[in-house]
Amino acid sequence: MAGKKREIQLQAVINTQSLWEEMLQNKGLTVIDVYQAWCGPCKAMQTLFRKLKNELNEDEILHFVVNGKIIAKIEGANAPLVNQTIINLVNEERKIAAGEMVRPQYHEIALVDSNADNARETSKESIDRIFSIAIIKPEAMNTGKTVEIKENIVNAGFVIEAEDNRVLTENQVRDFYSQIAEQPDFEEFVSLMTNSLSCILVVSRSNEQELLLEEETIFESETEPQEPPEDQSGMDTTTLVKKKWDSTLEEYLDKENIHQFCDVEEDVDNVNKFIDIFFPDFKNIKLEKILALLRPDLFQEKKEDVLSIFQNEGFQILMQRQLVLSEEEAQTLCKEYENEDYFENVIENMTSGPSLALVLVRENGLQHWKDLIGPSTVEEAKQSHPDSLCVQFAMESLPINQFYGSDSLEAAEREIQYFFPPQNTLALIKPHATHEQREAIFNRIKEAGFEITQMTEILLLKEHADKIYYKIAHKDFYNGVLEMLSEGPSLVMVLSKWNAVTDWRRLMGPTDPTEAKLLSPDSIRAQFGTSPLRNVVHGSSNATEAIEAIHNVFQGIVPETPENPVNPENPVNPENPRKTKVQYLFNNCYFLFFGCYSDWV
Numbered sequence: 208m209a210g211k212k213r214e215i216q217l218q219a220v221i222n223t224q225s226l227w228e229e230m231l232q233n234k235g236l237t238v239i240d241v242y243q244a245w246c247g248p249c250k251a252m253q254t255l256f257r258k259l260k261n262e263l264n265e266d267e268i269l270h271f272v273v274n275g276k277i278i279a280k281i282e283g284a285n286a287p288l289v290n291q292t293i294i295n296l297v298n299e300e301r302k303i304a305a306g307e308m309v310r311p312q313y314h315e316i317a318l319v320d321s322n323a324d325n326a327r328e329t330s331k332e333s334i335d336r337i338f339s340i341a342i343i344k345p346e347a348m349n350t351g352k353t354v355e356i357k358e359n360i361v362n363a364g365f366v367i368e369a370e371d372n373r374v375l376t377e378n379q380v381r382d383f384y385s386q387i388a389e390q391p392d393f394e395e396f397v398s399l400m401t402n403s404l405s406c407i408l409v410v411s412r413s414n415e416q417e418l419l420l421e422e423e424t425i426f427e428s429e430t431e432p433q434e435p436p437e438d439q440s441g442m443d444t445t446t447l448v449k450k451k452w453d454s455t456l457e458e459y460l461d462k463e464n465i466h467q468f469c470d471v472e473e474d475v476d477n478v479n480k481f482i483d484i485f486f487p488d489f490k491n492i493k494l495e496k497i498l499a500l501l502r503p504d505l506f507q508e509k510k511e512d513v514l515s516i517f518q519n520e521g522f523q524i525l526m527q528r529q530l531v532l533s534e535e536e537a538q539t540l541c542k543e544y545e546n547e548d549y550f551e552n553v554i555e556n557m558t559s560g561p562s563l564a565l566v567l568v569r570e571n572g573l574q575h576w577k578d579l580i581g582p583s584t585v586e587e588a589k590q591s592h593p594d595s596l597c598v599q600f601a602m603e604s605l606p607i608n609q610f611y612g613s614d615s616l617e618a619a620e621r622e623i624q625y626f627f628p629p630q631n632t633l634a635l636i637k638p639h640a641t642h643e644q645r646e647a648i649f650n651r652i653k654e655a656g657f658e659i660t661q662m663t664e665i666l667l668l669k670e671h672a673d674k675i676y677y678k679i680a681h682k683d684f685y686n687g688v689l690e691m692l693s694e695g696p697s698l699v700m701v702l703s704k705w706n707a708v709t710d711w712r713r714l715m716g717p718t719d720p721t722e723a724k725l726l727s728p729d730s731i732r733a734q735f736g737t738s739p740l741r742n743v744v745h746g747s748s749n750a751t752e753a754i755e756a757i758h759n760v761f762q763g764i765v766p767e768t769p770e771n772p773v774n775p776e777n778p779v780n781p782e783n784p785r786k787t788k789v790q791y792l793f794n795n796c797y798f799l800f801f802g803c804y805s806d807w808v
């Protein structure tokens with residue numbers, strides 16, 4: 208009983224305002240152990256508190272539950288520091304009580320980290336963890352506004368951490384929009400949302416913006432005309448940071464008048480839930496893509512062995528092609544050997560026959576690749592990395608590593624663009640495709656690694672169809688094609704990836720679904736087509752036709768001009784009023800493509 212009584216006396220429990228105010232009347236020093244409800248008061252500290260109370264409290268000067276102000280703060284169960292701090296402060300209290308010293312003018316400790324850098328760090332970390340989910344709706348996707356919306360979001364200082372174009376399921380729409388489920392037109396809304404592609408984004412703040420935000424906040428509190436009340440000064444900074452941060456993405460979309468095209472979820476629990484649903488790998492896995500190259504001798508003699516090692520090491524081969532390097536390309540790739548006696552031999556060897564270029568992807572891919580292949584010369588590898596592929600696949604012909612790989616993620620991106628430049632093709636999902644078939648086709652498109660860079664849903668009348676099917680306009684079955692297209696809206700898309708034209712045609716399969724079922728049973732037309740006319744999808748026949756059709760379609764079909772912009776408040780390309788947004792976008796794509804060539808070589 209005595210023990211229990213002492214224990215009760217040891218730490219008073221303060222859980223109401225009146226107990227708090229009563230506690231403030233205590234004379235002397237009060238130590239407050241602040242804890243989270245889920246873990247309770249720190250058991251590890253109780254022995255120390257009991258000892259201190261017994262040793263120091265004969266004059267009732269020490270209480271464990273402020274002297275009106277918080278004057279010291281210790282984080283964590285740091286027993287020696289707590290011990291020393293309490294002894295020092297109790298000694299001070301005794302001297303004050305005996306009139307031997309004047310109470311110091313304490314500066315209150317803010318209930319944020321005492322160290323300013325830590326405080327910044329902490330708020331930065333918590334901000335780092337704040338994500339939002341944004342859904343760009345089908346309406347925006349179908350009218351070509353997606354790129355512009357994403358550009359706006361990025362230009363405002365947000366970072367698009369992940370994105371995915373997908374047709375939302377009914378359950379996903381009901382779940383995401385549960386707050387408006389009672390609205391009278393909700394069922395119609397669900398049907399619109401599930402009928403076509405949406406673009407799902409995970410959005411966060413960029414670091415640059417965070418720093419700016421913190422500096423602004425500090426500046427604001429420093430220039431405050433009046434001192435804030437003492438007992439709140441520590442809180443103020445935090446509140447300001449939070450306030451600005453909490454409201455940004457949604458407020459920004461409102462301010463820019465794009466909220467009707469893009470909905471945002473910012474509640475932490477819901478965001479976490481939707482990240483798990485839409486991006487199950489987002490939290491755990493950081494996949495990295497690199498460019499790898501097998502030099503000609505290695506490619507010729509050991510390709511199969513090497514590819515199986517890559518697969519066993521967890522690399523997925525996303526793309527591969529063989530190519531004979533030009534002298535200039537070889538010199539760029541072998542720059543690190545340019546001062547060596549054997550440099551000319553290396554260049555000769557590298558241009559003598561085909562190399563194999565690959566895009567490999569893996570979690571932590573870059574570092575794993577470097578560890579796997581080892582240093583750049585066989586001599587060095589033998590000494591420092593005897594188990595590396597460099598040693599394992601060393602060839603007499605050259606003293607260098609037979610593997611080349613990107614040195615950094617930035618270099619990887621540049622090199623992939625160079626060796627696997629993206630190509631555009633025009634694709635169409637015809638009106639007779641059912642909702643489920645559309646969804647399945649989108650999935651096939653995604654699985655095959657295409658990016659949908661432009662999309663519009665439109666009823667293709669003769670004037671439009673002529674722009675796509677100009678090649679068959681003279682054929683006797685063309686009227687049938689026009690009739691079929693006039694049955695309802697088609698989805699017209701620009702698909703982008705390396706070798707897009709050929710890959711999309713392969714994925715579609717032969718024109719006649721009967722033939723497709725025989726020759727390419729997995730193809731889209733084999734699975735969903737019913738006749739040559741009703742074969743569900745279309746694609747450009749070659750790269751030239753693709754460029755022409757894309758130009759015809761998106762210039763003619765999306766009538767966006769500065770005189771007639773889709774969004775009158777946001778004129779398209781003020782620098783060049785004669786260009787439509789769509790042209791502007793495509794010109795950008797081309798520029799990027801050529802830019803990469805010249806930049807890299």
Ligand SMILES: Nc1ncnc2c1ncn2[C@@H]1O[C@H](COP(=O)(O)OP(=O)(O)OP(=O)(O)O)[C@@H](O)[C@H]1O
Binds near residue numbers: 718739741748
């Ligand atoms: N004999 C036919 N009878 C009816 N419709 C046809 C016939 N041949 C082609 N079509 C229709 O015209 C479209 C364009 O014909 P084309 O010869 O360009 O075929 P394709 O290149 O295989 O297909 P697409 O151009 O649609 O990708 C076909 O997708 C099909 O819908």
